[in-house]
Amino acid sequence: MIAVTAYEGRRVGVLGLGRSGLATCAALKAGGAEVCAWDDSPEGRAKAEAAGFVPVDLTKQGAVEGLAALITSPGIPHLYPAPHPVIAACLTAGVPVDNDISLFFQSLAGMDEPPKVVCVTGSNGKSTTTALIAHLLAEAGRDVRMAGNIGTGVLSIDLPGEAGVVVLELSSYQTDLARRLAPDVAVFTNLSPDHLDRHGGMGGYFAAKRRLFTEGAPARAVIGVDEAEGRYLAMQLAEGAEDLRVVRVSSGQKLQGPGWSVFARKGFLAEWRGGRQVASIDLRPITGLPGAHNHQNACAAYAAVRALGLAPRQIEAGLASFQGLPHRSQLIGERNGVRFVNDSKATNVDSAAKALQAFPKIRWIAGGLGKEGGIAGLVPFLGSVSKAYMIGHSARDFALQLGTTPHEICETMERAVARAADEAEPGEVVLLAPAAASFDQYPNFEKRGEHFAALVQDLLGA
Structure with a gap:
């Protein structure tokens, strides 16, 4: 578990007591905060009580006054279609509203040698890409933790050791609200309509994803460019076509130019830099990654771990042993x-x-x-x-x-x-x-x- 010390001695509200909410409560308590936990459902409150937290009804008039912050779970609306009443009260009272992803990055900011952090967002392929990145790193001998939207609350993990990496899957709900985002490598898989009611339309949905890159300022950005939004994002982040801080990724089209690209065509992954091919991998025999969409996931994961120093041969061996995720091909x-x-x-x-x-x-x-x-x-x-x-x-x-x-x-x-x-x-x-x-x-x-x-x-x- 990560102890969040930023609110030591202060009252902090936690809204939503599912997996990430309870992990947030424990992390704040370990850091010396006074936790005011609330869930609208009796089942959620019962889980909190079983974990040693006394629920505080944050829906009551004036209950949010005096809170240093409100930490909310991703499934709770904070703007569209309408803010949850507790969040609305915080917005009126000027209480900062944040989430566990932001607390995680706040905690790393005070460390002398924090682990590298890879964040993956997009509409489809996030979980497979996240799991594949973690698998490739682990197969190469790196100490890895995987968390976020993929199923483990980020504050419940123990940080990896020397040269370790934390790989996070982030939904648009998480990137939209987090006040602090600071990944070393950020991955954008693709974009298609989803969760539009929570973001006020397609523009708001893309803007939520985009925050990971524009406000997170990653050292390396891996961008799927098979949709217009990805091409636009890559253009915004790169100083020019030759900027190696942006890695363009595609499935189905050959990417040309003087920059850094990874693409898959006819079952083969190719890496190009500076106008020449530097590596190639045959993806067709890999049963854990069937189809063009999984080849795009493979390209994104390949680019992310290359940015962290893995060699093509290490990646090829890791790809071959990847078994895929449950419920995804x-x-x-x-x-x-x-x-x-x-x-x-x-x-x-x-x-x-x-x-x-x-x-x-x-x-x-x-x-x-x-x-x-x-x-x-x-x-x-x-x-x-x-x-x-x-x-x-x-x-x-x-x-x-x-x-x-x-x-x-x-x-x-x-x-x-x-x-x-x-x-x-x-x-x-x-x-x-x-x-x-x-x-x-x-x-x-x-x-x-x-x-x-x-x-x-x-x-x-x-």
Whole structure:
């Protein structure tokens, strides 16, 4: 755990008592602060009490007066669509509102030799890129900690030792609010519409991501340039085309020019500097990174660890041993030439499109709690789909948008897996890529993916 000493002897509010909130409470207490913890749910307050913190109702009139700061969890709105009442009271009273990511960077600022910090943000591929960076560093013998949006509260980690690295996945909620951002290497994977209600539209969403680079001032910025926003960001950060502080990354296009670039084409990763190629890696045999979207993740991770001093041969060995993350193009197993792949994390159209482009012949399981626009944006990517199996609340709405693609409304995961497995032919992939949220049938995308995996394992064991 990291003891946060910046508020020693002062009252600090903590709003939201999930994983990161409880870790924040413990870190502030260890640093000598008086913690005023609150969660709107009785379950959250009960967890706090079990951890030794007495809840203080910050929603009461005047409760935020005298607070040195309010530390809020990322899931709580601080501006759009409307600030949480406690945050609104703090904004009126002039109480600084911050988050645990900022406290982490504040804590490093006072150290003589802090660890290097790599931060990864973007719309899709953040978790895989973060995990891959940590894996490559660990395989090369570096002391690594991984935290942030990927599942571990950053203040709950123990800092790595000499020459160590902390790798953080950061969501737009986290980058938008943090008062202090100071990564050594910052990675921008890509941008597609998501969380627009929380950012007041696409411009606000991009601005939240952009803060990591413009206010964080990383020594090295790794920027995916396959979208206009990435190209714009790279232009803003670089002094010129030859500026090696900015590494441009792409999947599908050759990047030229006098600067530093890493790109993947036809399954091969290439690194170019100063107008010449300096390294190349064949990504095709790497089962943990299937498809062009994962090749983009590989390029971003490669660039980040190159910026930290790893050699191409070290990176190539680490890539070969990477097994991928659960629920992200995760191979569950194979039977009679049919592979079963869990991409439950594909909760929006853009991530589902990338999954559909990763395999040539697909039995596609999709559906759940559909988002605005449904799956209309996936129509250009349905050529590889032999048949679709629709589940959940949006099953019938999604089916109406499939055009001539064969489909079946299955409603439940059990029926969809059984039908797809029964009809799949050798060489095909049964792919769960829902293009929808999970909350109609599951508490989160992880539980949805776990259910799919369990059903497949039952089939494979039959």
